[in-house]
Amino acid sequence: RLRLPILTFLPLAISSSLQRVRPVAVRLPARGMQTFERGRRAVEFTNGVTPREVARTSLSVNRRLGLKLGVRAKAEEVGNKVQSTDKASGFPTWLPLFAVPALGGSLFGYDIGATSSVVRLLGSGNSDIGSLDALQLGLMASLPLLGAVVASAAIIAVGDQKIGRKTELYGAAILYGIGTLTQSLSGGLNAVLIGRILYGLGIGIAMHAAPLYIGETTPTNLRGKLVSLKEAAIVLGIVGGYAAGATVDAQDPSSWRSIFEYALPFEIAMFLSTAAFLQESPRWLALRGRAEEAIESLTKGQGLSKEEAISEVTAMSKIRSESGGEDSRNFLERAQEIVGDPTNRYALTIGVGLVLLQQLSGQPSVLYYANRIFEKAGLGFEAAVGVGVFKTIMTLVSVGLVEDPKWGRRQLLLTGTTGMAGALGALSALFAAAGGDEPNSAAVLACVVAFVGFYQIGFGPVTWLILSEIFPLKVRSTALSIGTLSNFASNFLVSALFEIERESIGEAALFAQFALIAAAAVAFENSKVPETRGLSLEEIEAKLRDLAE
Numbered sequence: 001r002l003r004l005p006i007l008t009f010l011p012l013a014i015s016s017s018l019q020r021v022r023p024v025a026v027r028l029p030a031r032g033m034q035t036f037e038r039g040r041r042a043v044e045f046t047n048g049v050t051p052r053e054v055a056r057t058s059l060s061v062n063r064r065l066g067l068k069l070g071v072r073a074k075a076e077e078v079g080n081k082v083q084s085t086d087k088a089s090g091f092p093t094w095l096p097l098f099a100v101p102a103l104g105g106s107l108f109g110y111d112i113g114a115t116s117s118v119v120r121l122l123g124s125g126n127s128d129i130g131s132l133d134a135l136q137l138g139l140m141a142s143l144p145l146l147g148a149v150v151a152s153a154a155i156i157a158v159g160d161q162k163i164g165r166k167t168e169l170y171g172a173a174i175l176y177g178i179g180t181l182t183q184s185l186s187g188g189l190n191a192v193l194i195g196r197i198l199y200g201l202g203i204g205i206a207m208h209a210a211p212l213y214i215g216e217t218t219p220t221n222l223r224g225k226l227v228s229l230k231e232a233a234i235v236l237g238i239v240g241g242y243a244a245g246a247t248v249d250a251q252d253p254s255s256w257r258s259i260f261e262y263a264l265p266f267e268i269a270m271f272l273s274t275a276a277f278l279q280e281s282p283r284w285l286a287l288r289g290r291a292e293e294a295i296e297s298l299t300k301g302q303g304l305s306k307e308e309a310i311s312e313v314t315a316m317s318k319i320r321s322e323s324g325g326e327d328s329r330n331f332l333e334r335a336q337e338i339v340g341d342p343t344n345r346y347a348l349t350i351g352v353g354l355v356l357l358q359q360l361s362g363q364p365s366v367l368y369y370a371n372r373i374f375e376k377a378g379l380g381f382e383a384a385v386g387v388g389v390f391k392t393i394m395t396l397v398s399v400g401l402v403e404d405p406k407w408g409r410r411q412l413l414l415t416g417t418t419g420m421a422g423a424l425g426a427l428s429a430l431f432a433a434a435g436g437d438e439p440n441s442a443a444v445l446a447c448v449v450a451f452v453g454f455y456q457i458g459f460g461p462v463t464w465l466i467l468s469e470i471f472p473l474k475v476r477s478t479a480l481s482i483g484t485l486s487n488f489a490s491n492f493l494v495s496a497l498f499e500i501e502r503e504s505i506g507e508a509a510l511f512a513q514f515a516l517i518a519a520a521a522v523a524f525e526n527s528k529v530p531e532t533r534g535l536s537l538e539e540i541e542a543k544l545r546d547l548a549e
Helices: 005-018 028-044 051-064 066-072 075-089 095-123 134-158 165-185 189-217 220-247 255-261 264-277 282-287 291-302 306-323 331-340 342-360 363-376 380-401 408-434 441-457 459-470 473-505 507-528 537-548
Strands: none
Touching (some): 095 165, 095 189, 095 220, 134 189, 165 189, 165 255, 165 264, 189 282, 189 291, 189 473, 220 380, 220 459, 282 306, 291 306, 306 537, 331 342, 331 473, 342 363, 342 459, 342 473, 342 507, 342 537, 363 441, 363 473, 363 507, 380 408, 380 441, 380 459, 408 459, 441 459, 459 473, 459 537, 473 507, 473 537
């Protein structure tokens, strides 16, 4: 039986492509000029900005980051030390900081692909839990999303005062494992559905913790690539789920159980790797005044010397002192802080806006139509794997450009969403021209492929990257939880309402609606989303503060 080695080799493939990247060595005078340029870019994307406003923003950023400049003056020395550590170990020090949370994303993707195969097998009527009707099959597919929504809401309510990113990854791995065992060993449908919800709880926690942990622990010059590569890990997991479904005997009534069981070794590996290789996020520790533990996290996790780690933690602690120390308030007080503070509100507008527009522009619905055409042509598995490979390739293209000075986050978003709007408009035109008949399948597939490609360049990886970057440290966990909740809730809503809308208004109007939402997303990105390429998380916070003012 296939044990999905594609997930195992993902970290090695990423390591080989990024291992040569070194931290940028910057001397203090050049850093000052670079910070001025960042301040200029902080307002450059708005209309009607004056040179005086540019200078004011630049000086503000310089003033707030004065300590940070001194810290980064030793970047060359740090880079050399990190590189020597890499050569001695054979792997870069950041690899486990990325690979373990990315594995949590892969298991989310695996469930998507596996569920597709399981629903097909259970819908055939030849299963050991009987014949399932359309409602029951729908619950099999959608309950993990509901579990993810519940987990996201719980994280918002509980907060992260006592629960760190590493603890969340532990919890996600445990819930993944319990959910898998419950599904695969259950004696009836009700137990299977409970297992689906438990697995969904793991998804919600993993998708909250992964971008936070990667964004807070990996080097600044690699952060964009690594958070974006998490999307590639999800896509590879989807392909792995499809492949698992192809290896089982469809005539075996219990074969669907094996598809779920294939994930268990990777869930165990996620738990053990979290224990063996991960340190708690140094920024989470610094915000809670646990400076010694934050220093230890940096020395063990990133290979810094103690002196260098102290300098980094000093810069992190400055943000803590400015924000008033550890956040011990209840949910209502934290929510009021997010909504009431201009910087937090600005960041929340960007994050939730991107998440909602990402889902409401119809990504699940477009792939639904593609799958219908694949099934009619008898190419279900082959086409699904082909789409998955294409999504992976386009995600890697985005990863290669996300830190490029000519592209970056903002330009990739604008390019990808514009292309999505065009593809959706073309789909609407095809259905309108066909009247009540089926449109040309080749033309529809061409539009779908274009849509998928543009989605994976922009919205797919970049949305989660920006979510991991833009929220100020003190409210980052709660704000990202709100973004995660918005993502899964809107995904669930679009999936639930798609058939109702299709039957009531027709395909042409439905895809025209999605095209208009994608066009609105372009306008939103152009007016609200700043470029964050090359900035540390503390610098991004200062930049947003200036923009909000």
